[in-house]
Amino acid sequence: MSGAGPTFVKLSQWAASRTDLFNAQLCLELGRLHDSNTAHSSNYTKRAVMQAFGVDSITQVFESFDERPLGVGAVAQVHSARLSKEFVGKHLSDTDKAGQQTNRHVAVKVLHPGVERKIKRDLRIMNWGAHVLGTLPGMKWLSLPEEVAVFGEMMESQVDLHVEARNAEKFSTNFANRRGVLFPHTCLPLQSKDVLVENYCDGVPLRAFLDINGHTPFDRKLGATGLEAFLRMLIYDNLVHADLHPGNILVKLSPPYVGSQLDRFVEDFYDMSPFKRTKHQSEHNLPSSAEAHHHIRGILADYDTGAITEQQKNTQIHEYTNFLYGNGFLPSLIFIDCGLVTSLDDDNRRNFIDLFEAVCTFDGHKAGALMIDRCTTPELVINPDVFVLRIQDIILQVRKVSFQLSKLTFSEVFGPVMSAVRNHHVKLAPDFINIIMAMFILEGIGRRLDPDSDILRVALPMLRQWLKEDARNELTWQRDRVNRGTSFNLLKVWLYIEVREYLDRIRDWGYDDSEFFGPFAPFITADSSLA
Incomplete structure (x- = not known):
């Protein structure tokens, strides 16, 4: 996969995070591609950096530059460096000098040589395969060439590091007042799309x-x-x-x-x-x-x-x-690595939120009807009534676990849904699929960190609040009335989940040491243990 090109490396990186879908040994091997791809030469890195800054020597910009990359990704690699005081004093504005003089440790990201050409080659191969498969009976509904075009736009956005810089600034602004999550920010604006200089993010x-x-x-x-x-x-x-x-x-x-x-x-x-x-x-x-x-x-x-x-x-x-x-x-x-992002236009965002709300409130009939009504080719759907009943049955099976979705993985819920989508030719918008794949990846990581993580319990209060704000600020009175009803449904489900969790904790009281000796217990220290 590494030798096949950066596009296929991206597919491997996704697969490596899904231990619940693929063999553990396969995930372990593919996981090496997360940050251990083949590095390009240090000479090429230096030439690219000197060309980006318009200097004859790399020492004119950096007082130190580690030739060993911190990480090697599918399209670029990152080096640790320290800006020289003289360069900071000459080239930065007065507002930037103070912070940069005290924190001159930066990360320098450089694209691999010829990566743009390789991605175009990979996409040509995938596009050729998509057209061949599209000629087979029953494959027209997939619109594979369109899917390759959407994926190609995402991949090509990663070979322009100006895009990554803009995305990182947007994320930093959005999370400025939210604790627990950090993003890198650009230190030096460059005209070159092949080199990006960001503040060094020290972490494990x-x-x-x-x-x-x-x-x-x-x-x-x-x-x-x-x-x-x-x-x-x-x-x-x-x-x-x-x-x-x-x-x-x-x-x-x-x-x-x-x-x-x-x-x-x-x-x-x-x-x-x-x-x-x-x-x-x-x-x-x-x-x-x-x-x-x-x-x-x-x-x-x-x-x-x-x-x-x-x-x-x-x-x-x-x-x-x-x-x-x-x-x-x-x-x-x-x-880090904010080059690949997904956003929805107004219509698709409204569609996705409506579908997400229907799933969260266990309205399977509404979810199935929305998926058909708002798919890209509703006229090609096979047996739409059966599809709606199938989605309703899946949602009812989820509800039977008494709202304790920690018993279910994301793939166990959406796996049957995606199977029904394929069998009935319900083609979802490509942006929907990108978001679902991102949720697959993050849920796989979250489950490995906390097997009891519950995406529904976290999503419901956010979704209810967003619906209230959306109804108040953007929608008509009639839509406002509808959203008040859906918001109330979300509130009921959320309250039910909270009560169930509270009752479960009472039922299991005494079986978990953290109830007595957790981080908030004032009479015990972390190095103490039960006798």
Whole structure:
């Protein structure tokens, strides 16, 4: 797959995240393509950078430049570098100088040589295959050449790094007031589409948390943060990062915040409490974020070189993450490589939200009817009444699990739906498929971090709030009345889920140590355990 070209590497990256769909060994092998593709030469990197800046030597821009790439993707590779003080002083505006002088560590992204030509070659091959398959009986409804054209637009957008820079700025703006998720931002505006300079995002590869036995104390928070971030992109922002495989996600571990004098007084009083068995380690002895990341990356490097066994790697990561968690470190997610995004036009967004709302409220008949009414070729649908009944039956099966969707994976719900779509020739809009594939990938990651993650419980309050705002700001009075009804249905389902979870916790009280000794228990420390 690596030798077949960057387009096929993207397909491999998606498959590697779906351990519930493909063999585990296959996913492990394909997972190497997330950030370990074949690198191009350092000489080419230097020439591309010098040409982008219009200089004769790379030292005129950077005081240090690591020739070993941090990561190698399907279309580009990234290097760590440090801007020189002289370059910052000469070429940046006064408003940018202050921050850049204190934080000159940057990431330099350079496209692979000839990548645009290779992608066009891959797309020609795929387009030829699509036209051949389209001549077969019963294949017309798929409109395969149109699907290849849409996928081609997404791939070609990645060979212009100006597009990635704009996307990253949009994401940074959207998440400016949302905690737990970070995006890189452009440091130096360049005319070249082949080179991008962004602030260096220091973090731990997500694989450190995915590829170990058991779960770290940060896993549940990371899974919830990623799921919530994706749904906010989808429901509120209409700008979805469509390439969220593990190679494009980093984990930032931040030490506890040292606040005001009043905060310190409360902490000191808390430390003197007779209910506290031991004091937390002083913040002066705690590692910084950079030191914590370096330590975990060192464990991964020792395992990759064979210095330690897999069991030793797992043990060391568990011990260190327990130490960090016990001393108040907080996890955040960093989403990088923002070149591949998906957004819906007004009609398709309205269609998708209506369909999502129907699924969330378990209205299978409405969901099936909407899928037919708003597909691209409704006249080619086979047995539409049977299709509606099939979708209704799938939704009813989901409802039978008593709203505890943690018992179901995303593929178990949408797998039968996609099968019905194929059998009845209900062709969904290509943008719909892109979003569904992105949800497949993220849900696969979330399940590995937190097997009890529940996409419905997180989505319902967001969807209800968006429907209220949409009805108030954009729609007519008649549509407002309709949305009040659907919003009320969403509220009922959400309240039911909350009550069921509360009752389940009461029923299982005492079987889970975290009920007594969780992170909010004031009389126990993280290094304590039950006798």
